[in-house]
Amino acid sequence: MSIVVGEVIAVTGIRISLRIFEDSSQETIFYEGVKYRGVSIREHISIQRGFIDIVCLVEGEFLDEKKLEAEAESTQYIRKVDVRPIGYIVDNKFFEGVKYMPMIRDKASLISERMVGKIYGTEGKTSFCIGTMLKENVPINLPWARIFNSHLGIFGNTGSGKSNTLAKLYTTLFDEKYQALKEKSKFVIIDFNGEYTEDQILPAADKQITVLDSKKGKDKFLIEAAHFWDVETLSLLFQATTNTQQPFLRRVLSGKERFKDVPLKRYVEKVFERVFSTGEAKSDALDLSREIARMIDCDPLEDHLKGIVYFTKDKYFKHGNSTYYNSNGTGFEQSIKPLIDEHVNLNAIDQFSELILRCYLQLCSDVVFGYAQYEHIQPVLARAKSSIAALRNVLEIVDVPPPPHLLHVISLKRCKNEIKKILPLLIAKNFYTNHKDSENLKSPPTSTLHLIIDEAHNILSEQSTREHEIWKDYRLELFEEIIKEGRKYGVYLTLSSQRPADISPTIVSQIHNFFIHRLVNERDLMLLDNTISTLDTNSKALIPTLAKGCCVVTGTAFDLPMILKIDPLLKQHRPSSDDVNLQELWALPIA
Template sequence: MTSRSAKKLGVIIAVDGDIAQVGMYEMSNDTEYLWYGDVLSGVKVGAFVTINQDDVKIIASVVSEKIIDQQNTIKSKEFDNRYNPNSINRIVQLKSKGVISDGKFEVTSKFVPMIGNEVSVTTKAELGVIYGISKAIARIEIGNSLLEGQKIELPINQFFASHIGIFGNTGSGKSNTLHRLFIQLFRTKHKQGIIDSGSQFYVIDFNGEYTSAGQFAIEEAHKKVYKLNTRNGGKGDKLPILQSYLFDADILAILFDARPATQVPFLRSALSLWNSSNFTGQSFTRFVVGTLKAILKSGNDATADSIDNWVNVAKKYVDEQLFDNLNKLKYNSSTEGYEGVNGFKYINKNTEISINQMKVLKFDKIGSQIIDAFDGMGEMQKLKMHLEFQKVHVSAWKSTNIEHINPLFKRIEAAFDALEKVVEVVDIKEEPLPYTTLNVISLVNTNQEVKRVIPMLLSKMIYDEQKRDVNGGKPKMTKHLIIDEAHNILNGSHHNVGDDWQDYRLSVFEEIIKEGRKFGFYLTLSSQRPADISPTILSQVHNYVIHRLVNDKDLQMLENTMPTLDRASFRMIPMLGKGEAIITGNALSVPTLVKIPKEAEHRPDSDDVELTEVWTRSGKEDTEKFQKVE
């Protein structure tokens, strides 16, 4: 449309930087105009208007409005004619957003409003340029602009090849938005390319909202839902995790809540030995029986209870009667060695243990049963067995106080019991990992230890895998990590308080969000409490979808970390309705107020509970039961 065909609203009467004032031609406050067959948004706070300057159209948004009384120039309240219809004028304040030049919208300070420039209503064609994306650019539809009803599309490359933040209070619609973003992506013609390239999407679902069939509009053959469960016997799915990542000192220190001064060094040493030894049943047995032999030969250099400690561990895996003769050994201070019954020759540091002595002590049978026990275990139980014998080994010669380590093993027992219910340990030879295009990991039925560790463990594993695949070249496939309720694991309030695991937890995700883009690894965070997320992580987000937020700390955090959000849009955040959001970031030219629709059928299991419906249904069921009894 030409400027001549646009409805004239007023003229610029004052300019102060990017803020301009418009003297309106009429006092009309119509919410909409019908103009040349189009219904256009009226002049109201948040709406766009067009400032005409030769062939350039400066696009501005309304930030405030007021009226002035021309006859009441001295502001007297005594004049009867104050605010006379023939005396008052409407003044609207505008903030420049960008310009339309040569049919394209761009953010620039090259053109600024000038006194005398006419202001007109922004037409549908101009809105299309502001919000629009070239038809040649791949895009998805996310919803409609709230004020104008204009279709809003997001460019796939600029939006999804970035880190995304979705924030809003409970019930504001953020779960629906997260789902809609990716369901719209999978509805495009690029879905088959996503599948064929081997690109993968991982959804960390703390509340079990994304597990239903049909969600994300992707065939079940390319979707895997892992419903992890540490409750009721743990009859749930198991998540494939590489052994090298699970059996990592930093990860296990987190899982076991190991104390930094005493227990973490023990774990590091024991795991270093474990990972370097590649134990089999035979080699492991040689090592642990060798510990017992060394204790016997050490005399009083070893602690008095070291043999008992070794036996107490071994009893878990060996028939108890095999230790009868071993239990009869007594320490003789004169020979500085151990003696038995029935003429058993003493053992000390100056003698070797004879074949007959090993036979009397039943080392061969004990060793055989340890071999069988070890070879018949799963990987986690093998490691647990190794840690138990390592505790004996490091404490036998007084280099470590066993009392400092003992409390750790109660937590090891509980942690491994939980992990065995949710994790399948995969040997490194079995790479690539058996994940598919879309992987939903539901943690709703897991305990706090698993909720804390699994997201970090999975994230680091798939991120390192992506780095290895890229290896200095261009990514041939991408990985997208989507974390719902991200404040659960990205809380920055405990950072740098002295505990190694807390620093490690955040350092993993900080590396991902700082370096991930160049490897084709992208993070999407959804949270009702952005203020609880580490500022370092939040500052690296490139595109935001902001639903209603009212907490001052959350709003302040967003204000400090969102350079693309203008003041007028920021003030609207606490007033947004359900499903309404402000989208801003690198993918859009201007912050955009959008109404995001719900999916009619397949949507997250996050709808508000209708209490009257529940109570009505329950009452009806009770009535039916009563009638059956009668």
């Protein structure tokens, strides 16, 4: 038996007005051991239309006056509420959407808290619970399969509880599905603030933690050589211009591939032979040769090159010992080749140094043949040397990396800002490309990759002015490709940010499900309004006033938007982002 509290008095479009009976204004009602919530804003009411129960949400209430004819001066006040239909119940099962509308005088009844849980949750289907409904305090079981089979957005101002929500989602997932996830899925957290490097989500012993440090270089991210020796990657790392510097880098890589079986020492020897056996000597080639001698740490060769003079008028090289270097090659064969054969050893050179060396050798060869001008290419070499110096402490190039762990946390807390811009791109590209190649011919995919980016506005912003436009375009294009095309390969993004308006609108519009904490900036609210089709007006109006830990949950995995209060994690499992307790910090010592 239901508790009747009112009746329909008006139906206008999808707006329904109810008259509430005088004795139906209690806050909470217990009936036959079942708890019901009274009639108030954002509560749920059922309207009986035959054998159908139309479920409505209370959106407003007001008092109406009624003059009594018997007593001219007497006024009776009638409580009325406006409700909006959100679905209907048939055979004790809820269906979302407006299909039936009531008629005048249809009765309105309260809905039990258990039925509210069925409306919003997945009672009896899953036990995946991370919190309770804010008003009803009813635990809600979320459809975990539909949540993690989608791109997620967790947004909220600093201190609103978004880090706890992110950690709670994945902590609950691993608590319930740990054994099933092994060998089938990989989770990668790009952690800008070092919040997940201890026992968060999984115990530290059960996950791989890589703490990158721009200065000390203790831990390093292992990147495949095939991904590093890539013209797009190098062009972006070194901010190469499209028309001159990028084709130069392409020649460097094509030469490496074409002569991969030729020792690097022989390549050095061949370039020096071109420089000092040409019929028309180039002064820039001499300067580059001296720089190459310094790079390969060959003091005898460096000392010899210092004695070579370039004669501008007749364009030839001559050493102080009267040795000429011309097209007959005798000067090179007698003076330079023996020094290279005896003193140059490049067997132990790392791949970073090899890249810079190959760039200088290629430029030296291009200058001799007239393929490039020194002043056009030199800027990209300067940037390359600077970038390699920064990357050397955080990257290690390997041919075949070890198998990835189930959960890999990569902390960028100790990295410089320039590294924080570069590394997430390389990391995401590395994991995405490998997974894409492994799943390319499989439909549906047999494994999944979940990229979790905390403070995502750091790398997905369109507003940044500290980087080259080419770099920014490619960075956004990569993540836009992942969020657009990743689903078919089983790649999913989880983005957490305190400034969603800074993130590319293309990326935000492709997110399927949202956990939205308190946001007060008008640009952030406008972005959500323009990109989230499932966010209703009332839920949006609550966002600026949400309490800490509360969030609006909406998206394709949920029939209706709902307000959840996320359960707080224990201190040892919470992300390292707690507020400072100033009362404790500034407390005077007890005498």
